[in-house]
Amino acid sequence: MASKRNNGSGGTSHALMVKETISAYLFLLPFLIFFVGFVLIPMVMCLRTSFFDSTMGRADIFVGLQNYVTMWNDEIFRKALLNTVIIVVVAVPTVTAFSLWVASVIYQMGGRLRSFYRCIFYLPVVTGTVAVTVVWKWMFNYYYGLVNYLGKTVGAIENNVNWLGNEKTALWCIILILFTTSIGQPIVLYVSALGNVDPSLVEAAEVDGATNLQTFWRIKWPQVMPTTLYILVITTINSFQCFALIQLLTSGGPNHSTDTIMYYIYYKAFKLFEYGYGNAMGVFLAVVIALFSAVQFLVAGKNNE
Amino acid sequence: MKKFLAVFLVLAMALSLAACGGAGTSSSQPAGGSSSGGETTGSKTAITLWTYPIGNWQKAETVDQFIAAFNAEYPDIEVTVEYLDYTNGDDKVTTAIEANNTPDIIFEGPERLVSNWGAKGLMVDLADLWDEEALADISAVSEAVVNACKGSDGVYYEYPLCMTAHCMAINYELFEAAGALQYIDQDTRSWTTDNFVKALQALKDYGQGINTIVYCGGQGGDQGTRALVNNLCSGTYTNADHTAYTANSPENIEALQLLADLNSQGLVTFDPGIQASEELQLFANGTAAMTLAWNASNEASYAEQVSFTPYAMNFPSDDGVAELCGGIWGFGIFDNGDDARIQAAKTFIEFIADNAEQGPASVAATGFFPVRASFGNVYEGTEDADRMATFASFLPNMGDYYNVIGGWTQQRTNWWNMLQEIGNGADVTTAANAFVEASNAEIA
Numbered sequence: 001m002a003s004k005r006n007n008g009s010g011g012t013s014h015a016l017m018v019k020e021t022i023s024a025y026l027f028l029l030p031f032l033i034f035f036v037g038f039v040l041i042p043m044v045m046c047l048r049t050s051f052f053d054s055t056m057g058r059a060d061i062f063v064g065l066q067n068y069v070t071m072w073n074d075e076i077f078r079k080a081l082l083n084t085v086i087i088v089v090v091a092v093p094t095v096t097a098f099s100l101w102v103a104s105v106i107y108q109m110g111g112r113l114r115s116f117y118r119c120i121f122y123l124p125v126v127t128g129t130v131a132v133t134v135v136w137k138w139m140f141n142y143y144y145g146l147v148n149y150l151g152k153t154v155g156a157i158e159n160n161v162n163w164l165g166n167e168k169t170a171l172w173c174i175i176l177i178l179f180t181t182s183i184g185q186p187i188v189l190y191v192s193a194l195g196n197v198d199p200s201l202v203e204a205a206e207v208d209g210a211t212n213l214q215t216f217w218r219i220k221w222p223q224v225m226p227t228t229l230y231i232l233v234i235t236t237i238n239s240f241q242c243f244a245l246i247q248l249l250t251s252g253g254p255n256h257s258t259d260t261i262m263y264y265i266y267y268k269a270f271k272l273f274e275y276g277y278g279n280a281m282g283v284f285l286a287v288v289i290a291l292f293s294a295v296q297f298l299v300a301g302k303n304n305e
Numbered sequence: 306m307k308k309f310l311a312v313f314l315v316l317a318m319a320l321s322l323a324a325c326g327g328a329g330t331s332s333s334q335p336a337g338g339s340s341s342g343g344e345t346t347g348s349k350t351a352i353t354l355w356t357y358p359i360g361n362w363q364k365a366e367t368v369d370q371f372i373a374a375f376n377a378e379y380p381d382i383e384v385t386v387e388y389l390d391y392t393n394g395d396d397k398v399t400t401a402i403e404a405n406n407t408p409d410i411i412f413e414g415p416e417r418l419v420s421n422w423g424a425k426g427l428m429v430d431l432a433d434l435w436d437e438e439a440l441a442d443i444s445a446v447s448e449a450v451v452n453a454c455k456g457s458d459g460v461y462y463e464y465p466l467c468m469t470a471h472c473m474a475i476n477y478e479l480f481e482a483a484g485a486l487q488y489i490d491q492d493t494r495s496w497t498t499d500n501f502v503k504a505l506q507a508l509k510d511y512g513q514g515i516n517t518i519v520y521c522g523g524q525g526g527d528q529g530t531r532a533l534v535n536n537l538c539s540g541t542y543t544n545a546d547h548t549a550y551t552a553n554s555p556e557n558i559e560a561l562q563l564l565a566d567l568n569s570q571g572l573v574t575f576d577p578g579i580q581a582s583e584e585l586q587l588f589a590n591g592t593a594a595m596t597l598a599w600n601a602s603n604e605a606s607y608a609e610q611v612s613f614t615p616y617a618m619n620f621p622s623d624d625g626v627a628e629l630c631g632g633i634w635g636f637g638i639f640d641n642g643d644d645a646r647i648q649a650a651k652t653f654i655e656f657i658a659d660n661a662e663q664g665p666a667s668v669a670a671t672g673f674f675p676v677r678a679s680f681g682n683v684y685e686g687t688e689d690a691d692r693m694a695t696f697a698s699f700l701p702n703m704g705d706y707y708n709v710i711g712g713w714t715q716q717r718t719n720w721w722n723m724l725q726e727i728g729n730g731a732d733v734t735t736a737a738n739a740f741v742e743a744s745n746a747e748i749a
Contacts (some may be wrong), residue, residue: 057425165578251523254577254725270396
């Protein structure tokens with residue numbers, strides 16, 4: 001009897017497991033279809049095409065690693081790579097640090113005031129890139145821009161500066177705009193993460209005589225580390241993929257001083273129809289982003305343990 | 306069970322992907338049937354037209370009228386229109402080509418229809434539209450138009466509708482106030498290079514901050530900077546048979562050096578931050594004393610913004626005789642492999658471009674001039690008659706239509722990058738040589 005009961009119970013358990021498995025797969029199915037169709041397969045196609053001389057209007061020609069060799073010998077690509085690295089190296093730490101600072105100031109504010117600041121900082125994120133870019137372009141305008149007007153008014157500059165048309169300033173203008181459009185989401189995430197820090201730990205530290213700085217670094221910082229890791233990774237990826245600002249503001253100029261890998265991929269693939277070469281650069285960029293992200297996971301993840 | 310589920314999932318994914326229709330390679334030879342919305346059902350044929358913003362051809366109310374007139378005569382052909390812009394239009398067409406989803410008809414110029422898509426084997430041979438009557442009528446206006454519509458293989462990939470000669474314009478009242486009008490020949494609207502330099506100096510002495518801008522922030526309106534450089538010392542952009550770029554000729558280097566010198570003297574401004582559209586805006590609001598990107602259509606567009614007289618001019622040249630860059634616009638048909646739709650597209654083009662009543666109206670909507678002699682003056686009796694007569698007077702100065710040379714797309718980027726370098730103080734000869742070397746390398 002006991003044996004029968006066990007069998008019966010095992011059968012029920014197995015049927016339930018199958019049912020749940022089917023349900024799980026069915027729930028996953030729509031996403032899987034899109035993930036495979038629009039992410040995995042394009043990635044494989046991108047990798048495959050990078051080994052071909054592929055252009056419009058004729059069959060692809062297998063060239064092995066030639067596109068990768070060409071890439072390394074391409075002076076403009078190297079310039080674009082350097083610019084991209086500068087953007088990442090400057091933008092990621094500043095965005096993260098500034099976001100944490102702003103969030104640590106506003107998360108303790110009252111509900112309405114905190115919401116107000118979150119809205120203010122999130123506004124550039126929800127505003128369309130084109131609209132934001134048009135405003136910045138107007139502000140940086142060489143002839144009648146607001147930046148020149150203010151600069152001359154306060155005596156910081158003597159004559160108008162062609163901010164976006166000068167090799168020395170164009171990339172920094174791009175980084176500034178990228179900064180303003182990148183801080184919204186990290187601030188909201190940090191406000192949320194700081195709000196979830198266990199108050200009893202903070203109170204205990206304060207009772208033990210910890211200063212505000214000590215409380216932050218010893219109590220709050222470790223608890224927002226997972227959020228920091230996420231912010232680092234997404235900001236890094238977004239910075240590596242900086243494209244719209246370049247296309248709308250400088251087209252990579254002057255003298256390729258604002259070319260980024262993403263913009264160069266677009267230029268080669270969509271303007272010159274060099275699909276194979278464009279894909280080779282795309283594969284390279286994906287590998288670089290993956291490496292950067294892995295390093296961040298390793299470093300930040302270790303601190304998080 | 307797990308195996309069954311796995312097989313089921315694989316099949317489901319495979320089927321869904323097949324439905325998405327993604328081709329495994331980027332090869333994009335037209336393969337019958339699939340295109341951007343066109344289809345043949347029963348006795349009705351549906352075709353699509355994509356048009357770049359050429360005058361009022363960017364306005365639905367204008368194009369809808371033309372389609373209504375067409376449908377009154379050809380009710381069995383349904384035409385759907387999509388409006389492109391010059392910022393994203395090329396990308397959209399490229400995407401459509403790669404997705405095998407091209408429109409039936411596209412309205413633009415030979416540098417795209419002939420040199421680009423035609424050369425890649427994507428366009429239909431329009432020889433049957435180019436009958437003897439059309440050939441004679443168009444040749445009577447300009448042999449250059451006929452040649453521009455043919456690929457290097459001798460195939461007609463474009464059927465032209467209109468043309469213009471791109472010129473420049475000055476702020477008349479400003480020139481008058483600065484005493485610079487003495488340096489232009491108002492009868493012929495022309496000036497010599499020496500007088501151009503004197504006029505720049507007069508404007509500067511008068512206190513004008515920005516005289517003329519050599520915009521080089523991108524390829525938009527680059528015909529203006531090309532025309533300026535080529536005319537100053539009578540250089541050419543390509544050789545006569547369009548097989549090599551000649552921007553490093555002694556004449557062009559002299560012209561580029563002159564502009565570089567004028568830039569350092571503050572008489573000319575090299576601006577790597579803007580393109581023609583912004584330069585036009587600066588001219589229209591009175592900031593810049595002249596524009597290099599003027600034509601009849603732009604004058605109409607900026608008419609309400611300017612508070613002065615924009616005075617159209619030839620480009621300055623050492624001998625006082627300018628050679629202007631031409632603009633030619635017409636129709637091409639993407640080869641979608643569907644004979645019925647190709648035939649319907651040809652019928653539409655014939656009606657729009659050849660019909661004795663519709664043709665002139667189609668041209669007038671562009672704001673440019675007919676390529677057919679038989680159309681005469683399409684602006685006669687209209688309020689634009691005088692204004693357009695001025696621009697028509699520039700047509701005889703239209704120079705070689707070199708835009709059909711190979712590597713056109715690549716050289717455009719090389720050109721504005723070269724100007725950026727020169728504006729930044731680079732050696733002119735080195736920069737011009739680098740431009741020619743890079744651009745010639747792109748000629749197939």
